[in-house]
Amino acid sequence: MNNDIPDIVIGRLPLYLRELIRMAYVDELATTSSQELGRRLDISSAQIRKDLSHFGEFGKQGTGYHIPYLIDQLSQILHLTKTWGVAVMGAGYLGHALASYRGFNSRGFHVSCVFDADPQKVGERIGDLSVQHVDELEGTIARLGVQMAILAVPIDVAQELTDRLVGAGVKALLSYVPIHLAVPEDVQISYSDPVVQMQRMTFYLEP
């Protein structure tokens, strides 16, 4: 199935899920429609219906979507019925922000370990975790069965750490490091670079 569905469709499902959870828990709604969901997300209702139709029939003509059911279905599709352990690489300000971010736990993720190469940072407490030396990376990741990692490290160590994480069994990486990283084909990688996002916007601004 995975190869039949465009990745851009998969990329919108977490946005639908996030908004549906908000509808259920903040706005205390039980049902919604592709129109309402689309209005809230600035996505056309036709796009939403088309995206969801890849996975089945979730709504009823006239009554729309039952929100808890759609949340459950999207969670299953995205493999969020388990909690994924995540290794945070780097315990600077960004690593701290990530390791202490409370938004992970309710959405399928749990920071299992934090690493840094700086002996001054090793042993520091971040919430329930203690920063470990990067030398312990392979052992800890194998022991905890961690399959995901977030990179918040300097550029010059990013590729080497990526290689070590992949060697230790990590299958998906989210990198905040502003370079392109090489990973094997069966490893997922996603990037977050504020400058790349801002440069895309300045194109549209009056200089």
Add this chain to the structure above:
Amino acid sequence: MNNDIPDIVIGRLPLYLRELIRMAYVDELATTSSQELGRRLDISSAQIRKDLSHFGEFGKQGTGYHIPYLIDQLSQILHLTKTWGVAVMGAGYLGHALASYRGFNSRGFHVSCVFDADPQKVGERIGDLSVQHVDELEGTIARLGVQMAILAVPIDVAQELTDRLVGAGVKALLSYVPIHLAVPEDVQISYSDPVVQMQRMTFYLEP
């Protein structure tokens, strides 16, 4: 011109620019080809040539691209020949990471001001800046002529702050807040939510 070129093309230009700068300053190369650039970015050379062809003729058959020239041209296209002042909203760990991030300055941006609502944080030094109370937002943004802002604030104040920033003249926002925000049509907005990025990847993993 802006409306003729697909936004997805614009979104790749900062990646080309970032890699070209790396080629010039780290690898000390003077020329490159769409093949080499594509190999480094996992993008096809045909895609790169097609993207660049929207803006003119930058390479020569056989000799490829002169890197400093292409860097200059992309910088002009993306309006990076000036430095854009940026307001950072929120002085938690993420706000700190952003306000002290050294990757902005060489790439067209400069953090001009940092705001927080917490009186404990107001006055705190982050590099050359002092955290200001959010009440000073409108005055400071007008005085400094800031047109861009980064949101690193709690969910419940994000829309209100967005409205205030737009009212004060901000034309582009990068939001780290995990909700969809409403902005006028002439205002650019871009989002960064680690959970959305990670949920897109777990779809492809064995649960």
